[in-house]
Amino acid sequence: NAGVTQTPKFQVLKTGQSMTLQCAQDMNHEYMSWYRQDPGMGLRLIHYSVGAGITDQGEVPNGYNVSRSTTEDFPLRLLSAAPSQTSVYFCASSYQGGSDYGYTFGSGTRLTVV
């Protein structure tokens, strides 16, 4: 099925641990991005990429790293997890330039840092 696949769906980390959230899309979208969703805050942009080899920071990038070696994959790395990173993380992709199809979102990763 065409779309955005995120793994894992749930994760519990201890403070200081590192991990990688995976995101893959099979729609040949140039643009991919990571958001976090916290209660009452809506979605906030962490990092984004406009193509393989090109990434940039969003509104809340501290504590996260990304890379884009292929068009399909855009992993998000937590370097040293902190309780403030407890959140639901969403990956999204789209054609660049605002096509009428908008952005396609994954189903999310619910992360708890204890």
Add this chain to the structure above:
Amino acid sequence: SQQGEEDPQALSIQEGENATMNCSYKTSINNLQWYRQNSGRGLVHLILIRSNEREKHSGRLRVTLDTSKKSSSLLITASRAADTASYFCATEGDSGYSTLTFGKGTMLLVSP
């Protein structure tokens, strides 16, 4: 910082009624999009309106955009219980590489 702000924060209506949600934003945009999120799920794209458009329809959805007031509204006609969800507006900027900036959302409850 949040670009869009939805109003109201929560809306409760009966099946068959119309639901109207409003969104205000701060900077120049290329387009404005509306998304729906069912509890615990990912966001689903509903409709996109470009900055040079004033109104757009898709099924039971009607979106308006007033760039002079930096505001948009989403109208859902003849609401159904299945429309119960959170609705977010998001704006795509008009400078450089575009990114999508979301508001905090409106929670819609449609009772049978």
